[in-house]
Each structure stands twice: as C-alpha cells, then as structure tokens.
Amino acid sequence: MSNKDFSQEQNPWYLRNGLDNDVIISTRARFARNLANFPFVPNFRGDDKERIQSLIFDAFSHFENLDDYIFVNTSLLEKEGMKILSERGMLKLSKNPQGEIIPFGTGLVVHAGGNISCSINSTDHLHISSIRAGLDCRKAFEECKLIDDKLQEYLQFAASCDFGYLTTSLLSAGSGMKFSAIIHIPAIVRSGKIKMFVDYLRDNGIKIMPAFPSPPALEAALGCYYIISTVAAQSGSEIDQLAAFESVCKHLVESERKILAELADNKRTINRNTVIRAYSIAKFSMLVSLNEAIELIADIQFGMRLGLISGINNSDLSGLLYRVQVAHLNYLMNSGSFEFEKDVEQNQRLKADRLRAIILQETFDKISLENL
Numbered sequence: 001m002s003n004k005d006f007s008q009e010q011n012p013w014y015l016r017n018g019l020d021n022d023v024i025i026s027t028r029a030r031f032a033r034n035l036a037n038f039p040f041v042p043n044f045r046g047d048d049k050e051r052i053q054s055l056i057f058d059a060f061s062h063f064e065n066l067d068d069y070i071f072v073n074t075s076l077l078e079k080e081g082m083k084i085l086s087e088r089g090m091l092k093l094s095k096n097p098q099g100e101i102i103p104f105g106t107g108l109v110v111h112a113g114g115n116i117s118c119s120i121n122s123t124d125h126l127h128i129s130s131i132r133a134g135l136d137c138r139k140a141f142e143e144c145k146l147i148d149d150k151l152q153e154y155l156q157f158a159a160s161c162d163f164g165y166l167t168t169s170l171l172s173a174g175s176g177m178k179f180s181a182i183i184h185i186p187a188i189v190r191s192g193k194i195k196m197f198v199d200y201l202r203d204n205g206i207k208i209m210p211a212f213p214s215p216p217a218l219e220a221a222l223g224c225y226y227i228i229s230t231v232a233a234q235s236g237s238e239i240d241q242l243a244a245f246e247s248v249c250k251h252l253v254e255s256e257r258k259i260l261a262e263l264a265d266n267k268r269t270i271n272r273n274t275v276i277r278a279y280s281i282a283k284f285s286m287l288v289s290l291n292e293a294i295e296l297i298a299d300i301q302f303g304m305r306l307g308l309i310s311g312i313n314n315s316d317l318s319g320l321l322y323r324v325q326v327a328h329l330n331y332l333m334n335s336g337s338f339e340f341e342k343d344v345e346q347n348q349r350l351k352a353d354r355l356r357a358i359i360l361q362e363t364f365d366k367i368s369l370e371n372l
Helices: 004-008 047-060 079-087 135-149 186-190 194-203 238-266 268-284 290-305 316-324 325-335 348-364
Strands: 026-034 068-071 093-095 102-104 106-110 116-120 126-132 176-182 206-210 225-230
Touching: 004 135, 026 316, 047 068, 047 106, 047 116, 047 268, 047 325, 079 093, 079 102, 079 325, 106 194, 116 135, 116 316, 126 135, 126 348, 135 176, 135 238, 176 238, 186 290, 194 325, 225 238, 238 268, 268 290, 268 348, 290 316, 290 348, 316 325, 316 348, 325 348
Parallel strands: none
Antiparallel strands: 026 126, 026 176, 068 106, 093 102, 106 116, 116 126, 176 225, 206 225
C-alpha cells in the first residue's frame, strides 16, 4: 500500500458538510470484536496474529462491494503512509525499543471513502470504525453494524450470554461499542465554564481530552478542540447507548451556541480583535507552525460563527485541520513541484511551515471581512 492510496480520496469525509458541524466536527462509532477460540492480543502465542489477520481478510473478501475496500498489511507501510493514517485517526502508532515508529496492530481494511476503517490486532482482534462529518452517530453506528453483521456470516466472535461480546478491556465488554466526537467549544472555554461541562460529561459517563497535543490543563486545549468519548459499553442496549451519546452531543451544541450569543453581545471588541489578528497572521505570514495553524483555524471558525466573516464554511475549516498536519504536507512536498526560498529549501521543518502558510492563505483568500 502506498501513501498515494490514502492521500487522493475522492470527496473525503472531512470535506463534507454535516449536521451541527459548527460545534461537532466529527462523530465516530467503534465496535470491538475478538475471534472465538483465540487468546486476546496480550496473550498471543506463535502465529496467532497472522492466523487472525488471514481469517479477517478472508471474511472481507466475501463482501459484494469488495472493490470498495483496501487491504493493508501495516508492516509493509512506508513511514509517511503510517503517519497519514495516524493523522486521520485510522491507525495508532507506537515506538519499538530502538525508538522507531511502528504501527499498533498488524492490518487494516479501509473503505475507499476513508470514513470506514477496520484495524486488526491492535488492542482487540478487530475494531470496526466509522467516522462521519458533524453530528451523525446514528449513520456511523449503522455502517459499523452492517459490516459487523456481514462478518458474522463467516467469523465467530467471542461472546457470553452473561457479558455480551468479550473484549480485552472490561469497559468495552457487552456491546463492544464506543462513541466519540471531536468538538469545537470556544465559547464554553472563553466564558470560563469548561469545568462545569467537564462535570456534566463525567456524570453522563463521558470523558473529555484535548483533540491535539496541548498543555495538561483542559482549558488550554489547542484551538478549543476536544475529543469526547464514552467510557464504558456495558450499560443499556446498543440503541440506548447511541441515544445517550447523541443527547450529550446535542446538549453541548445548544449550550455552546447559547453562550456564543452571550459573548457576541458582551465582548464584541475582544471578539473582533481575535478574528482580525488571526486573519492578518494567516494572510501575511511566511511561516506557520502546526500549533499556530490550529489556533488560527479555530479563531477563523469562531469569527464565522459570530457572523463577523463570510465566504468560507465549516467543512473548509475542518478539512484544513487535516491538510496542515505534518505527514499530509510531506506527501504534498514529495508528490508536487514546489519552489521554496533558498533559505527554506534545505530545512524540512521550515518547508512544512512555509507550505502550511501557503495553504492557509489560499483557503482564507475566500474570506470576506465586510461584517467586521
């Protein structure tokens, strides 16, 4: 599998419009499954992992729409290919004793659209995942369920009448389901109400963490982007768990919008300054680091939601969050013919920062500041 296969998706999910995608960037459903009569991943012996991967690949080969799926042996991936998949949330990476980056798991089955991925031998034998733009837990669940049902025609998954599906983690046992979402909540953070919402999420069995590497303080999350996810899969039916997570997401959307309206009335000058500074830095900078780019994208999205700018939409900005990542930029540099300034050409980090600045400028060229 080459990097190109993952970097030239037609209409990737993160460029599509989704419900409530001003607050909910994306939602994901994940099913954890293990094959019966095999030990869990931590207890593998001999060729267990190879046999499991072969059985899962073979089960997928019976799918009617086989041409829509790409089968990947992760050990054969190039380093940049691994990093691109990691940046898109399809593959976890770790390091071996020599400090080299290696994939966490032995195989992947990826739908050509990029929104469905199935990882093999990570923490469980199989994780079936679907990610959707905006608030779309139900469709993500349905896509996972469809694949799960098809696979069970050819595979026997480990299950118990008392505990449901058996998984490596006790928290995943039962339905084996996990829901998560990437959210953007600048109004909640700027109003100082983040702790109140963390408590609300905890009371509803949801954990929250920064979406991008950030200082440990939750209120300092880069760009005010967070990941929320269910903690346990044991309580209630699949539909109950889906409805509960969907309800939490809707509450966050309503709360963020209400607080945003209050900020629009009470802090107009501060808000305008934030947006103008972000636009000016993005528009005229020659070099932009990854962390700075995420903050700029977040501030422009904040300004758009306040009605201060127009000409750009949420899917453009959500797409930028992926397009400015390091491996995505490296792919562009390796596949295109870019002429960098002489003092930038020999430095890989500076080349990435320069290309990132160009991408931001090209995207933000569409912005109208008439409402400022």
